[in-house]
Amino acid sequence: MNISVPAILVAARAHGETAVIARLMTEEHGLVAAYVAGGRGRQLRPVVIPGNSVEAEIRSKSDNQLPFARIELSTSRAAWMTEPLPAAAIGWACALTASTLAERNPYPSLYSALEALLEAICHAPSARGWLAAMVAFEAMLLRELGYGGEKPDMAADLDTQFEAFRQLHRPIRDYLLAGNPRDVMAARNALGERLKRMIE
The missing domain is CATH 1.20.1440 (de novo design (two linked rop proteins))
Structure with a gap:
């Protein structure tokens, strides 16, 4: 998977010390779970809120691996x-x-x-x-x-x-x-x- 899409963040759970596993609802690819490095950090914490709309770059080497995602806020509902x-x-x-x-x-x-x-x-x-x-x-x-x-x-x-x-x-x-x-x-x-x- 190698996509850049608008998405709605619908869930996030802590993973390790600072990361999260986010679930992103996309139009063409449906619901996608992805690892977001630093998702619990100061910079991304206001972004990783269920209900927010984001621009997501989602990458994985194979369809069997959990993708990595980079997300930027497009609409905050915080x-x-x-x-x-x-x-x-x-x-x-x-x-x-x-x-x-x-x-x-x-x-x-x-x-x-x-x-x-x-x-x-x-x-x-x-x-x-x-x-x-x-x-x-x-x-x-x-x-x-x-x-x-x-x-x-x-x-x-x-x-x-x-x-x-x-x-x-x-x-x-x-x-x-x-x-x-x-x-x-x-x-x-x-x-x-x-x-x-x-x-x-």
Whole structure:
């Protein structure tokens, strides 16, 4: 693998003293895990935040090796990670993507939908402006992976959108995240609780 592409960083875990293993969602190559040297260092720490968009140079000598990646920030969403509801939404969207997609299978429509969802979360004045996009993204994931998932009514009122969000809980838990750690689904539960408090 030898590519230079835009990507959305959807997960990162510490590796050694200063590096991270990042999971990058790309349009043409799908989800790619890569070693980022210095990812926990002062220079890259603000970049290696799930939800950020980056320019990534990904290199490996063979397809069987974990690639190395050099990343540069293109869009930071770190400011919204200090706001409880946007942070919960960004965290859930990234965790869901990182936990459900097989690596290196391209899903260009999901890449575009995730980018649009993250932009909506960060720029809409409230969840009224992005909840329908969240439901649409979850339903698209279900469809892309063969589990159905009806397209939501994007013009529905907030109560209807929240009910659609609630109805997707079981298929996501039982199909998309079957066998995954409980903390992944806990991220959706936390988002649901924050949305419920906002609506009530």
